Every structure is written in structure tokens, then in C-alpha cells.
Amino acid sequence: MKDLFSNNNIQPAESPSVGGNSAAKDKLETLRKQLHEHNYNYYVLSQPTISDIDFDALMQQLAELEKEYPEFYDPNSPTMRVGSDINKNFVQVQHRYPMLSLQNTYTEEEIADFFNRVKRSLNEDFEIVCELKFDGTSISLVYENGRLSQAITRGDGKQGDDVTANVRTVRNIPLVLKGDNIPGYVEVRGEILMPWSVFEELNRERESQEEPLFANPRNAASGTLKMQDSKVVAARKLESSVYYLMGEGLPSDSHFENMELARKWGLNVSATMKKCCSLEEVFEFLKYWDVARKSLSVATDGVVLKVDSLSQQRNLGSTSKFPRWAIAYKFNAEKALTRLESVTYQVGRTGAVTPVANLEPVLLSGTTVKRASLYNEDAILALDLHIGDRVYVEKGGEIIPKITGVDKEARFLIGDKVQFVTRCPDCDTPLIRNEDEAVHYCPNSENCPPQIKGRIEHFVTRRAMNITMGPETIGLLYDKGLIRDAADLYALQFEDLVSLERWAETSANNLLASIEKSKTVPYERVLFALGIRFVGETVAQKLALAFHDIDLLAAATVEKLTSVEEIGDRIARSVKDFFENPGCADFVNRLRAHGLQFQLSEEALAARTDKLAGLTVVISGTFELHSRDEYKAMILQHGGKNSGSVSKNTDYILAGENMGPAKLEKAEKLGIKVIDEKTFLKMLDCSFL
Known part of the structure; x- marks a missing residue:
């Protein structure tokens, strides 16, 4: 348990045996707050911050403490209910x-x-049905007289969101059942899934648009199912599996x-189900x-195990949260063993050099993995890598493959030890490494091809x-x-483009x-597009508001720059x-000559106030x-500061639906005023009607 706490930045409370009932109460409250927050991240945001096994360990610890100290019973404890994924934009059913x-x-x-x-x-005798536990988002499909009448998310277990319009776009969910013996009313429980191929394509698109990547197919399916535009949902090619x-x-x-009958009705039932009569058969399936x-x-x-007989299921019953007739076995994090064939190096737009492991192809989480990130020189040294090593590969967050270890006992006739390059692999310039950073850089920013291309790629992105x-x-x-x-780009001519291979007039x-x-495009986004190191979107907005045109910014001293809120020396x-x-x-002068916006518009200047x-x-x-x-932009526009965390320096919390419970508790403790968006x-004297 010590490792569990350290891995997730969770500080264990004082042992009850040391501090008595007071310490036990404090520890219970700490665990409840942590688990409420993790439930919110998982079910509402679809952005879990800890693994399932770590979450279950915390839940188990809380359950044991509640059993030991019943005087601290709380009807709203995470152990008493299922986490909620309710979205207020949908009707609850x-x-x-x-x-x-x-x-x-x-x-x-x-x-x-x-x-x-x-x-x-x-x-008495019983049989167990073993079924693969597909990692999607739960759904309940209601069929009346054989027709799909409603699709409801799990929500808090008692009520969920009506997402019928979106579910109708899932191709393998029948709108009308076919066949015989169909009850007049039946609820079909299942999962909405996103196939690996669709997931990876979606993340490639999001990466190209500089949007946050989905952590895994479950998050992507959950986020898609709650979109307001069913046309977009249809384009995501979701699937279903009912159980x-x-x-x-x-x-x-x-x-x-x-x-088996449900499959005949047209529902997608996994063919991997198996009925087992003994524990040995169950283990063979696993x-x-x-x-x-x-x-x-x-x-x-994982795998779900269910008692087959419905009457036996009823006899076994359920607790307030779990059925006693079913259980889920979770697989360990998937990893594969393969061979390291070589290491190559990629140069980014800032000159940062990233080592990449080239692997003997291996199947991992439904896809063939050929490459894995090695991050930096320190990571390579920590692994003690040699060419030809047998290495363990996992998918970090199920997106980016990474090497987590080396099978040193399998070393036989291995190649050279992997040494980080000292010169740029593209322009042969000696690399540099700052004392306070783990990354090596190519300083030849003006003539190194991947840096030049990378800066242009950054310049053209949607947010720039x-x-x-x-x-x-x-x-x-x-x-x-x-x-x-x-x-x-601004000097390109039509003739330049149509002369290129496979370029038609329309494309040009x-x-x-x-x-x-x-x-x-407004000044603050142009400033972001320039690709100045450490100047992201928010910093570009602050600089644009502080220095209304590019000449003022170019002439600013370090002292003037650092006088701008949140602009540090670096x-x-x-x-x-x-x-x-x-x-x-x-470069800036040439862009200016082409007519780009290098000063705040009169409208933006007129809208600026000191109200915040x-x-x-x-x-x-x-x-x-x-x-x-938009709210972040308003805060900056009216002279305020937007912060991501609550502290004694916070003046207001602008709270919407599903505000984080940890932030709310801290606000109450510090006496910070919580306001809604209309307030x-x-x-700001803004109309919201």
C-alpha cells in the first residue's frame, strides 16, 4: 500500500490505532474525498487519473474502515453508490x-x-458463463414490441442520460429486432465500443489539430456518445456488444x-462466451x-463471470452495489516482449532531440507496435539498453508505446550499448543540453530541416x-x-502549386x-503562431494585451516583460x-508586409476594461x-487573472455544473466566493439573454 500512495500522490492518513477515533474519521473523510474526485474524473470527465487496480485498492481500504468504524456511516460514501456519468445537456431517465x-x-x-x-x-449444481469484458461505456437499450424505444447511459445506476438519438447511429445496434420469442418489453445491457483502428485514426486527427488525445478507446467512446451532434457520432463508427x-x-x-437468442434477434453478442461447469474450465478460459x-x-x-441460471441469480441477490452472482476478473496491464533492432533520433520544431526505439513488430492492445519512445538520454541510461536486447513494451495510457524493462537474462550476442547521439542526426550540428533540462537540443534553428518544417507545421495549426x-x-x-x-507561404502562386505532381486546380x-x-487571424494568435519558445496560447494572449502591437513587444526590456503577470524570467x-x-x-517583417495582424484590433482594445x-x-x-x-479570454480581457488551482489568493470561483468537489471544499474552507456564470x-455588464 505504501507504493500505491506514492504512485498516485495520495498521502495516507494517520493510522486509526495511533490517533484513535478522530484519526479514523479523518482517514475516512480523506479517502471519501479522493474517491469522489476519482469517480468524477472517470465517469463525468472520462479522464481517469489512476489505474483501476489502484482505485479498487482505495475503495477496498475505505470499505474495511467503514466496517470497522460504523459510527462514521455516511449515506453519500463512494462505497454506497455507483459513480455518475450524467451530463446535464441530456434528459435524465x-x-x-x-x-x-x-x-x-x-x-x-x-x-x-x-x-x-x-x-x-x-x-446445488450451477454453471458459470465466462464473457470477455469489453472496455467501453455502459448502455441500456430498451426494446418495446421489438423496436428500439430508448437508450440510456448507466449514470449513477438509478438514472442515466437519454442518448437514443446518438445510439441510433451505431451501425450494429438493430432498430427493430427480428425473429421469434421476443418479449413485449426487454432491456438489453451492453457496451458502446470504439474499435482500435477508429480510435487511432481519431487520435491522429486530434493530434494534427493540436487537440488533447483520448487516453483509450473507452474514453473516446464515452466522449463520443455524449456529443450533441449525432452526425459527428455517426462518423466516429462506434460499435456495440451486448451481454x-x-x-x-x-x-x-x-x-x-x-x-444466444439475442444474437438471432440481430443484437451483437460476442462469440467468445463460454459456459463452464468447473473452476478448472474457468481458469482455462482466463x-x-x-x-x-x-x-x-x-x-x-478482463472477463466477467456470471451464474447462468436466472433463478439462481435471484436467490443469490445483490448488495447495495454489486450482484452476488457475478464478478469481474481484470487482466494485468498488457505488455509484450520483443527485440530492440535500432535507435533513431527525431528533431522537433524547438530543436529538441527525441530518441525512438525501433522494434521487431509485436502485437499489443490490438495493434502492431514497431516503435516506442525512449524520451531522453537519462531514460536510456536507466534501462541500460543494448541493440538486440529483448525488451518489455507497454502502452502508456494505452496510446504511446514505451519500453518498461529489459530481459537481461536473455542477452546473447547482443550489439553495442545504446549511446545518445552527440550531433544532430539531420544537420550534424553538435547538440547542447542545458543543466536544468533532461533534453538535448540542436542549436541550428535556422538551417535544420526538421526544425524549419516543424515551425511551419505549428504556424498553420488550427489554434494558430x-x-x-x-x-x-x-x-x-x-x-x-x-x-x-x-x-x-504568402508568396506562393497558383502556377507553383498546379505544377506539382498530383495537384489539381481545385487543391491549389x-x-x-x-x-x-x-x-x-487576430494578433494574439499570430503571436502564438510565431513559435517563440515557451510562448503558448495563454502567454501569447497576456503579451498581446500588455503590448498592443508587435513593435512595443519587440522593444520591451526583460524587466518590462516580467512585470506582466505570470511572465517569468525564462x-x-x-x-x-x-x-x-x-x-x-x-521573418516578422515579411509577415507584416503580407498583411498579417500585428496589433490588437480597435474592437479588442475598446472591449478591454479593468473590471477584474x-x-x-x-x-x-x-x-x-x-x-x-471563452471565459478565460473574458477574464484576461477585463484585467483579471485566471488560475487553475484554488488558493488563499483566489478571489472568485466561476462554477458551472459538476464542479470538482475538492475545489468546492477548499473554497468553503478558505471563504472564497463561488459564483455562477450569470453572476x-x-x-462584466455582459448580456446573457
């Missing part, structure tokens, strides 16, 4: 039958305990037979699929100049000598129109170095009238 979660296990011993517990309770029927007139007392699941097209994270061209087009134009920096006109339209010196570089100054001057505002929750980004807009 009561579940006719509660959607309970399953108790998780991680060892064969725990599976044996479950099996023997059922055996003792029933005192249970509920209703009064089910065809059979056998769960297995009911699912062992087989722990390996075979790697070749599936969708993510799996929003020019519709990808890395391949940029690479082609650079290789043909048509561009050497982003300013050259579309690109030129997009480039021309970018000239209207950012200030980076800005100063940029404008003192003759090449950068020329000296005030710090924290934003938390989801909003109806404006987006979080905030009234402070």
Missing part, C-alpha cells in the same frame, strides 16, 4: 432495473473464493440461452484470453493561423524549394484561399532573444452560455 457495477478481482485465488462462495450459498437481457417475460431461465485478446479489434480489460495543410504538403513544398519558412485554389483567409528572455535575432526580426483588475478567478465545471476558453457576466 430513471432505470426500471438498477444498473449495478461489478466487484473486481485480480487473482485466481479471488476467483476461487467467488466460485466457492456461490457453491456454499446455492448448495445481458432484463425483463419479465424472458424466453429462458438460462442467461447463456437468452444471449488463461486463453489473456493472450488471445491481443488480436481482437476492440479493447478488453488555421491554414488547411498537413505535414506532407509542407514537406513537399519545402523539398521543392518553394518555402523555407512560414512567411514564404483551396490552399491559396486558406492562406489568404489567415490574414484576418519566458521574458526567450521573447527578448527571439526579437534580437536578425533572422526572426526579418487585481482579481484571480478559478474556473471549474461545465457551462451553458460560454465555453471555458459573472453581470459583473
Whole structure:
């Protein structure tokens, strides 16, 4: 448990045996707060911050403490209810039958305990149905007279969101059931899934637009299902897999037979289900699929075991949270053993050099992995890597493959030890490494091809100049000598483009129109697009508000720059170095000559006020009238400071729906005023009608 706390920045409370009942109460409250926050991250935001096994360990610890100290009973404890994924933008619907979660296990011993517990309770023969636990978002499909009438998310287990319109776009969910023995009313429980191939394509698109990546297919499916535009949902190519029927007139007392019938009705029921008569058969199923699941097209994270007979299920009953007739076995984090064939090095737009491991292809989480990040020189040294090593590979957050270890006992006739390069792999310039950083840099920013291309790629992104061209087009134009920096984009001619291989007149006109339209992008985004090191979107906004045009910014001293709120010495010196570089100054002047916006518009200047001057505002929750980004911009526009964390320096919390409980508790403790969005807009004299 010590490792568990250290891995997740969770500080264990004082042992109850030391501090008595007071210490026990404090520890209970600490665990409840942590688990409430983790439930919110998982079910509402679809952004879990700890692993399932760590979450379950905390939950188990809380359950044991509550059992030991019943005087601290709390009806709102995380152990008393299922985490909620309710989205206020959807209509909430009561579940006719509660959607309970399953108790998780991680060892064969725990599976044996479950099996023997059922055996003792029933005192008669029984069968267990083993089913793969697909990692998606739970759904309840209601069919009346064979027609899909409603689709409801799990929500808090008692009520969920009506997402029928979105679910109708899932191709393998039948809108009308077919066949015989279909009850007049039946609820079909299942999962909405995103296949690995769709997930990876979606993340590639989001990465190209500089949007946050989904951590895994479950998060992507959950986020997609709650989108307001069902057309976008349809384009995401979601799938379903159903695993249970509920209703009064089910065809059979056998769960297995009911699912076989459901498949005939047109529902997607996994063909991997198996009915087992003994514990040995259950273990065989677990062992087989722990390996075979790697070749599936969708993510799996375990196996669900269910007593087959519905009447026996009713006899076994349920706790307030878990059915006693079912349990979930969770697989360990998936990893694979493969061979390190070589190490290559990539150079980014800032000159940062990243080592990449080239691997013998291996199947991992449904995809073939050929490369893995090695991060930096320190990571390579810590692994003691040699070419030819057998290495363990995992997917960090199920996105980016990483090497987690080396099978040193398997070393035989291995190659050289991996040494970090000392010169840039593209331009052969000696690399540098700052004392306070783990990253090596190529200092040849003006002549190193990947840095030049990377800066152009950054310049054209949606959050910067929003020019519709990808890395391949940029690479082609650079290789043909048509561009050497982003300013050259504005000198491109129609004849330059249509002469390129596979370029038609339409493609050329579309690109030129997009480039021309970018000239209207406001000053703060142009400033971000310049690619000044350490100047992200928020810093660019602050600098634009403090220095209304590019000449004022270029002439600012380090002292003037650091006088701007949240602009430290590192950012200030980076800005100063940029404008003192003759090449950068020329770059800006050429962009200015092409008509880009290098000063705040009159509208932006007129809209600036000091209504929030000296005030710090924290934003938390989801909003109806404006987006979080829009509220951040308003705070800056009116002279305030936006902070991501609550402290004694916070003046207001702008709170929407589903405000984080930790922030709310801290606000109450510090006496910070919590306001809603209408109150905030009234402070700014903004109309919200």
C-alpha cells in the first residue's frame, strides 16, 4: 500500500490505532474525498487519473474502515453508490432495473473464493458463463414490441442520460429486432465500443489539430456518445456488444440461452462466451484470453463471470452495489516482449532531440507496435539498453508505446550499448543540453530541416493561423524549394502549386484561399503562431494585451516583460532573444508586409476594461452560455487573472455544473466566493439573454 500512495500522490492518513477515533474519521473523510474526485474524473470527465487496480485498492481500504468504524456511516460514501456519468445537456431517465457495477478481482485465488462462495450459498449444481469484458461505456437499450424505444447511459445506476438519438447511429445496434420469442418489453445491457483502428485514426486527427488525445478507446467512446451532434457520432463508427437481457417475460431461465437468442434477434453478442461447469474450465478460459485478446479489434480489460441460471441469480441477490452472482476478473496491464533492432533520433520544431526505439513488430492492445519512445538520454541510461536486447513494451495510457524493462537474462550476442547521439542526426550540428533540462537540443534553428518544417507545421495549426495543410504538403513544398519558412507561404502562386505532381486546380485554389483567409487571424494568435519558445496560447494572449502591437513587444526590456503577470524570467528572455535575432526580426517583417495582424484590433482594445483588475478567478465545471476558453479570454480581457488551482489568493470561483468537489471544499474552507456564470457576466455588464 505504501507504493500505491506514492504512485498516485495520495498521502495516507494517520493510522486509526495511533490517533484513535478522530484519526479514523479523518482517514475516512480523506479517502471519501479522493474517491469522489476519482469517480468524477472517470465517469463525468472520462479522464481517469489512476489505474483501476489502484482505485479498487482505495475503495477496498475505505470499505474495511467503514466496517470497522460504523459510527462514521455516511449515506453519500463512494462505497454506497455507483459513480455518475450524467451530463446535464441530456434528459435524465430513471432505470426500471438498477444498473449495478461489478466487484473486481485480480487473482485466481479471488476467483476461487467467488466460485466457492456461490457453491456454499446455492448448495446445488450451477454453471458459470465466462464473457470477455469489453472496455467501453455502459448502455441500456430498451426494446418495446421489438423496436428500439430508448437508450440510456448507466449514470449513477438509478438514472442515466437519454442518448437514443446518438445510439441510433451505431451501425450494429438493430432498430427493430427480428425473429421469434421476443418479449413485449426487454432491456438489453451492453457496451458502446470504439474499435482500435477508429480510435487511432481519431487520435491522429486530434493530434494534427493540436487537440488533447483520448487516453483509450473507452474514453473516446464515452466522449463520443455524449456529443450533441449525432452526425459527428455517426462518423466516429462506434460499435456495440451486448451481454445481458432484463425483463419479465424472458424466453429462458438460462442467461447463456437468452444471449444466444439475442444474437438471432440481430443484437451483437460476442462469440467468445463460454459456459463452464468447473473452476478448472474457468481458469482455462482466463488463461486463453489473456493472450488471445491481443488480436481482437476492440479493447478488453478482463472477463466477467456470471451464474447462468436466472433463478439462481435471484436467490443469490445483490448488495447495495454489486450482484452476488457475478464478478469481474481484470487482466494485468498488457505488455509484450520483443527485440530492440535500432535507435533513431527525431528533431522537433524547438530543436529538441527525441530518441525512438525501433522494434521487431509485436502485437499489443490490438495493434502492431514497431516503435516506442525512449524520451531522453537519462531514460536510456536507466534501462541500460543494448541493440538486440529483448525488451518489455507497454502502452502508456494505452496510446504511446514505451519500453518498461529489459530481459537481461536473455542477452546473447547482443550489439553495442545504446549511446545518445552527440550531433544532430539531420544537420550534424553538435547538440547542447542545458543543466536544468533532461533534453538535448540542436542549436541550428535556422538551417535544420526538421526544425524549419516543424515551425511551419505549428504556424498553420488550427489554434494558430488555421491554414488547411498537413505535414506532407509542407514537406513537399519545402523539398521543392518553394518555402523555407512560414512567411514564404504568402508568396506562393497558383502556377507553383498546379505544377506539382498530383495537384489539381481545385487543391491549389483551396490552399491559396486558406492562406489568404489567415490574414484576418487576430494578433494574439499570430503571436502564438510565431513559435517563440515557451510562448503558448495563454502567454501569447497576456503579451498581446500588455503590448498592443508587435513593435512595443519587440522593444520591451526583460524587466518590462516580467512585470506582466505570470511572465517569468525564462519566458521574458526567450521573447527578448527571439526579437534580437536578425533572422526572426526579418521573418516578422515579411509577415507584416503580407498583411498579417500585428496589433490588437480597435474592437479588442475598446472591449478591454479593468473590471477584474487585481482579481484571480478559478474556473471549474461545465457551462451553458460560454465555453471555458471563452471565459478565460473574458477574464484576461477585463484585467483579471485566471488560475487553475484554488488558493488563499483566489478571489472568485466561476462554477458551472459538476464542479470538482475538492475545489468546492477548499473554497468553503478558505471563504472564497463561488459564483455562477450569470453572476459573472453581470459583473462584466455582459448580456446573457
